[in-house]
Amino acid sequence: MNTAKDTILKVDNLKLQFSSNGQTLNALNGISFSIRRGETFGFVGESGCGKSTTSRAILRLLADNAKITDGTIYYNETDLLKLSEKDLRKIRGKEIGMIFQDPMTALNPVLTIRKQIFEQLRDTKLSSKEKEIVAIEIMNKVGIPLPEKRLNEYIFQYSGGMRQRAMIAITLAGNPKLLIADEPTTALDVTIQDQIIKLLNHVKEDFGVSILLITHDLGVVGRMCDRVAVMYAGYIVEMADTYTLFSAPRHPYTKGLMDALPKLPQEQTRNEEMKPIPGALPSLSDLPQGCPFVSRCQLHQTLCQDQLPTMQEISPGHFARCHYFHKLEGCTGLINCTKG
Numbered sequence: 458m459n460t461a462k463d464t465i466l467k468v469d470n471l472k473l474q475f476s477s478n479g480q481t482l483n484a485l486n487g488i489s490f491s492i493r494r495g496e497t498f499g500f501v502g503e504s505g506c507g508k509s510t511t512s513r514a515i516l517r518l519l520a521d522n523a524k525i526t527d528g529t530i531y532y533n534e535t536d537l538l539k540l541s542e543k544d545l546r547k548i549r550g551k552e553i554g555m556i557f558q559d560p561m562t563a564l565n566p567v568l569t570i571r572k573q574i575f576e577q578l579r580d581t582k583l584s585s586k587e588k589e590i591v592a593i594e595i596m597n598k599v600g601i602p603l604p605e606k607r608l609n610e611y612i613f614q615y616s617g618g619m620r621q622r623a624m625i626a627i628t629l630a631g632n633p634k635l636l637i638a639d640e641p642t643t644a645l646d647v648t649i650q651d652q653i654i655k656l657l658n659h660v661k662e663d664f665g666v667s668i669l670l671i672t673h674d675l676g677v678v679g680r681m682c683d684r685v686a687v688m689y690a691g692y693i694v695e696m697a698d699t700y701t702l703f704s705a706p707r708h709p710y711t712k713g714l715m716d717a718l719p720k721l722p723q724e725q726t727r728n729e730e731m732k733p734i735p736g737a738l739p740s741l742s743d744l745p746q747g748c749p750f751v752s753r754c755q756l757h758q759t760l761c762q763d764q765l766p767t768m769q770e771i772s773p774g775h776f777a778r779c780h781y782f783h784k785l786e787g788c789t790g791l792i793n794c795t796k797g
């Protein structure tokens with residue numbers, strides 16, 4: 458049983474709407490999950506399902522047209538949704554750090570990397586000399602060669618993979634306990650992607666952080682995540698430890714994602730994008746009253762059109778939101794999971 462003590466983040470029944478062109482988009486429809494200390498928790502799902510919105514809601518880094526309409530987000534004992542903007546600033550970057558797909562937009566282009574690391578250390582009692590030592594140490598730990606020289610440079614002077622390392626270094630300088638990584642490897646080529654995955658796995662151990670990893674790539678999930686939530690149309694439709702999810706998917710959407718992946722090892726090395734499941738996400742302004750996946754689901758029955766399935770615990774820690782999950786009993790998914 459997961460006690461509050463070993464949980465760093467607990468999100469309960471989170472609902473969020475965007476108003477757009479006079480319409481209400483139901484982007485998050487009751488998201489519940491928790492992240493344990495020291496684990497990497499993954500969010501996976503196709504574009505537009507609400508992964509980034511969930512992560513941005515945690516730090517309330519939301520667009521003006523977004524409104525959280527229900528739910529709680531606890532970071533340790535603190536309900537983040539009740540914090541003032543001023544108190545939230547003490548959490549952002551310091552307790553919870555965030556890294557993104559594109560360091561060029563996430564980092565300040567007119568400040569050197571040193572300045573940005575020092576900025577993260579501003580509330581410490583360290584002297585400039587000590588800050589310099591810390592900065593060099595962090596640069597070394599994230600694998601940036603010649604740190605003394607490279608600290609003087611600007612982000613545009615770094616190459617793709619090094620930019621990602623610099624963003625990770627700056628974020629880690631704030632000494633966060635939870636790292637939110639939104640598609641950190643998506644824009645990178647395969648070799649660099651591999652290096653950044655290894656770096657993040659290493660960082661988790663070395664800095665003792667928990668990671669919330671957002672990706673649309675099941676391969677990345679398999680290499681990084683201890684547990685994973687599969688999202689669809691603003692719902693979590695399946696959640697389990699990675700090994701269980703990969704070996705015994707019990708939601709037809711998860712199964713569909715896996716079936717769409719290349720199967721042969723030589724195909725997998727081509728690192729193909731996930732092939733879409735036929736059909737499209739339902740409109741968030743007009744979600745079906747039943748299961749959000751009904752129009753694309755091969756298992757659907759009348760009940761699925763009428764009634765939204767609840768999240769059911771199929772086995773300890775394995776949840777699926779499907780009336781007919783038992784029809785997938787005995788079905789296996791992917792086996793190339795290096796976690797668990």
Ligand SMILES: Nc1ncnc2c1ncn2[C@@H]1O[C@H](COP(=O)(O)OP(=O)(O)OP(=O)(O)O)[C@@H](O)[C@H]1O
Pocket residue numbers: 475476477482484502503504505506507508509510511520522523673741
């Ligand atoms: N400011 C906004 N105003 C209106 N709709 C928005 C806004 N931001 C996001 N959305 C919509 O909310 C839904 C969820 O978006 P989100 O960015 O969270 O998806 P995602 O899962 O991160 O997708 P991707 O894999 O493409 O990054 C999408 O339909 C998106 O178009």
Ligand SMILES: [Mg+2]
Pocket residue numbers: 508509510639
């Ligand atoms: Mg996103």
